[in-house]
Structure formats: structure tokens, C-alpha cells
Amino acid sequence: MQKRKLGNGGLEVSAIGLGCMGMSHGYGPASDQKEMISLIHAAFDRGVTFFDTAEVYGPYVNEELVGEALAPLKGQVIIATKFGIQMENGKQVLNSKPDTIRKSVEGSLKRLQVETLDLYYQHRVDPDVPIEEVAGVVQNLIREGKVKHWGLSEAGIHTIRRAHAVHPLTAIQSEYSMMWRNPEDELLPVLEELGIGFVPFSPLGKGFLTGTIDGTSTFDSSDFRNIVPRFQPDNLAANQVLIDLIGKIATQKQATPAQIALAWVLAQKPWIVPIPGTRKLERLDENLGAADVKLSVSELTDLNEALSKIEIAGDRYPAEYANRVGK
Numbered sequence: 459m460q461k462r463k464l465g466n467g468g469l470e471v472s473a474i475g476l477g478c479m480g481m482s483h484g485y486g487p488a489s490d491q492k493e494m495i496s497l498i499h500a501a502f503d504r505g506v507t508f509f510d511t512a513e514v515y516g517p518y519v520n521e522e523l524v525g526e527a528l529a530p531l532k533g534q535v536i537i538a539t540k541f542g543i544q545m546e547n548g549k550q551v552l553n554s555k556p557d558t559i560r561k562s563v564e565g566s567l568k569r570l571q572v573e574t575l576d577l578y579y580q581h582r583v584d585p586d587v588p589i590e591e592v593a594g595v596v597q598n599l600i601r602e603g604k605v606k607h608w609g610l611s612e613a614g615i616h617t618i619r620r621a622h623a624v625h626p627l628t629a630i631q632s633e634y635s636m637m638w639r640n641p642e643d644e645l646l647p648v649l650e651e652l653g654i655g656f657v658p659f660s661p662l663g664k665g666f667l668t669g670t671i672d673g674t675s676t677f678d679s680s681d682f683r684n685i686v687p688r689f690q691p692d693n694l695a696a697n698q699v700l701i702d703l704i705g706k707i708a709t710q711k712q713a714t715p716a717q718i719a720l721a722w723v724l725a726q727k728p729w730i731v732p733i734p735g736t737r738k739l740e741r742l743d744e745n746l747g748a749a750d751v752k753l754s755v756s757e758l759t760d761l762n763e764a765l766s767k768i769e770i771a772g773d774r775y776p777a778e779y780a781n782r783v784g785k
Contacts, residue, residue, distance in 0.1 A: 459505025460749060462731050464655025467628030469577065469607050471536050473724060473749050475508030476501045476742075477659055477735035478524050483515040486678035489737045491523055498527035500739055502535065504746050510631075510657070510733045511570075512540035512581055513562055514550065521569035529571045538631075538657070539566050540581035540611060552782065554584035556595045563604055579609040579631055583785040589617050593624035600625065609657070612783040615648045627654045632783075634658035634732075636667060636700060636719055637688070637770050646727065661723045661732035662716055662745075664689070669701050669715035685776050693772030700768050707761065713751045716741075720748035725758055 460473040476498065482488040498509065511524045521539060528535050541562035542554045566575060578599070580592055599605040607628035610621060621627055630649060634641045635658065649656050664683055665671055673695030683689040688697070704715045711718065716734075723732045734745045753761065773780060 459507075459746065461507075462655075462728060464577075464607075464629045464657070464731060465627075465649070465729055466653030467607050467626065467655070469536065469628050469655070471508035471731055472506045473731060474506065474720065474746055475510055475538075475657070475731055475733040476506050477510045477733040478520055479511065479515045480735040481737055482520045482523055484682045485735075486681045488516075488519065491526075494523055494737065495527040497737065497739060497742060498524070501742055501746075502528075502531055504742070506746070507534065508536050508538070508731060508733070510538045510659070512543075512579075513566055514540070514543040514545065514581065517545050518565070518569060521566055525570040525572070532572065536576045537570055537572065538577035538579065538609075538629075539570065539575060540579040541566070542581040542584060552582055552584045552586075554580055554587045554592050556587075556591065559592070559595050560599075563599055567604065574603055575605045577607045577609060577629060578605045579611045579629075580613070581611050582782045583610070583613050583617055585785060589613075589621045590624050593621045597625040609654075614784040615644050617785060618645075618648060618652070618654070622652055622654065627652070629655040629657050631657040631659055631733075633660045633774060634723065634730075635661045635663045636704065636722055636765055637663040637697070638774055639765070642726075649729075650727070655729045655731065656727065658723055658730065658732045662719055662734050666694070666697065667701070667704060667715060667719040668741075669705055672698060672701075686772075686774065687776065688770070688772035688774055690772060696771035700765075700770070703761075703764055703768065707757075711751060711753075713747075714744055716744055717748040717751050718753075720745060721751035721753055722758070722761065724748065725753045 462473045481494040511520045544553045596608045609629035611631040673691045677683050708715045708718045
């Protein structure tokens with residue numbers, strides 16, 4: 459597995475990371491812990507050194523899983539986790555107050571079984587706490603040796619600039635894929651200007667770009683996709699035109715649709731590190747194989763031109779969640 463550097467922060471990770479959220483949160487019932495630990499170990503054996511989790515996944519259980527799995531590999535892996543979303547009465551609440559951040563740090567250190575958090579993201583921007591205040595708290599945590607690098611998730615470019623001015627950001631995490639190219643308009647140019655790495659989550663469009671989901675697909679009652687407009691049957695059917703395009707290229711390149719989708723993300727910038735998630739070993743192998751799929755400049759140009767003519771049906775978030783991004 460090739461390595462990539464996330465921006466100018468000096469943080470080097472595998473070119474493809476592993477998003478661990480879905481193992482215990484968001485996509486139906488949690489999987490067996492022992493099986494997921496084996497999968498995380500399999501990822502490491504295949505060269506993955508970058509693992510992503512968050513306090514709110516579960517909550518807490520995903521960090522515990524990642525901590526147990528990676529405890530034998532201390533010093534050999536990079537773990538990213540997040541603060542800023544609390545669960546109150548079964549609802550997600552944004553909270554980046556300084557005392558809450560400090561409590562979150564201590565909890566994450568304990569659950570992840572580490573002395574220092576490699577990469578610590580604010581999960582969503584808290585409109586009630588100035589980003590300069592958040593950055594100041596994290597800066598102190600870095601000075602104390604509890605955090606090495608920090609980042610923001612789903613933040614807008616003005617917030618990114620303000621945060622970066624207080625203490626340099628290493629990475630921004632946001633959704634980015636063939637289905638959601640909005641980061642190309644403003645976000646990617648700003649990250650390039652400031653020397654900040656980009657970590658796309660859902661690079662496979664929450665599974666859609668694997669080509670295994672269509673208008674007849676159904677999801678477990680606890681699967682987040684049930685409330686995502688893009689995953690309503692009519693929109694799934696309308697968006698098959700994108701799958702047809704990717705499938706054609708996959709055939710030409712002797713690859714799978716998922717590999718083409720990930721190779722496309724990797725080809726955009728050398729400081730982009732996608733973190734597809736999976737619970738299955740065969741999908742892990744398929745995803746990691748994308749690092750060996752090369753798209754030429756002309757192939758990328760043709761593909762981007764074709765993508766620009768496809769209008770994706772359905773929003774990527776329900777209104778409740780959409781209101782928290784790009785702040």
C-alpha cells in the first residue's frame with residue numbers, strides 16, 4: 459500500500475484508510491466484535507495504517523472496538539477520532555464547549571487505549587462556540603501531548619481559515635465522491651492553498667457506487683440510509699445512470715465499480731486519502747485494490763466530462779443533518 463501525506467502537517471498514512479463507523483453504528487445492527495477486530499487486523503496486514511472512528515459512533519462502542527483491535531499495533535498505526543457531537547435523550551446535540559472537549563479527550567484516550575490522539579477532528583462546527591475558542595482548546599491539548607494533529611469535519615471554508623489561523627489544521631474530513639462533487643468548487647482550492655489534507659468519507663456514496671444497490675433495495679430499520687433522500691426508491695432508480703457509466707469504465711479497466719469510484723477520488727489530488735468502510739473481508743480487498751487502478755489524464759478528463767452531464771437525484775442528508783454542514 460502506497461503512503462500519502464495529509465497536507466503540510468507531516469502526517470503520513472496509507473493511501474486508503476478504513477472508516478470503522480459502520481462496524482457498530484449507522485448501517486444496521488452492530489457486527490460481531492471479534493469478527494470486526496479480525497477485519498481491522500486484516501486491513502493492517504494489507505498495509506492500511508489509517509483508521510477512523512468517533513466518540514458518538516455507538517456512542518462510544520466504536521472507539522472501544524478500534525482501541526481493542528489496534529492496541530497490539532501501537533506506534534504502527536494512525537487513529538483519527540472526533541469530538542463535538544453528544545447524545546442527549548436519544549438525539550445528537552452539537553457541543554464543543556471547552557470543558558466538553560476536555561472530557562471527550564479523556565474518554566477517547568481511555569477507550570482507544572492510547573496516550574495521544576493522532577488526529578482529532580471537530581465532528582461538526584458548533585454555532586454556539588467560536589471556532590477560535592475551539593482551536594485554542596485543541597492547541598493547548600497539543601501542547602500537553604494529548605493530541606498530535608487536529609482537523610474539522612464538514613466545515614465551511616471561512617471556518618477553516620479562522621481555525622487554521624489559530625493552529626494549523628492537518629486535515630479536513632467531508633463527504634466526497636462521484637455522487638457529491640461540491641468540495642471541488644471551494645473546499646479543495648482552499649485546502650491546497652493552506653496545505654491541509656483532505657479525508658473523504660463515503661467515497662463510495664454510502665455503498666451506492668459499488669453497483670449493488672438499486673431502486674428495489676431495502677435497508678434494515680436501523681440503517682441511516684432509510685432517512686437519506688438520495689436512497690429513496692425513485693432517486694435510487696434515477697441515479698442508476700451513474701452506475702451504468704462507472705460499470706462501463708470498470709469493464710474497460712478490468713476493475714470493479716467500487717475500484718473505479720475510489721481510483722477516481724485518489725486521482726484528484728495526492729493529498730487526498732479516502733476512508734471507505736466495510737464489514738466484509740472481500741469488500742476490504744476490493745477497496746484496497748483501487749490503489750492499483752490508474753486513470754490516465756485523458757481517462758479522467760473524459761470521465762469528469764461525462765459526470766458533469768449527470769444530475770444526481772436526491773439530497774445527501776435529510777434537512778436536520780444538512781443544517782449542520784458547511785458552517
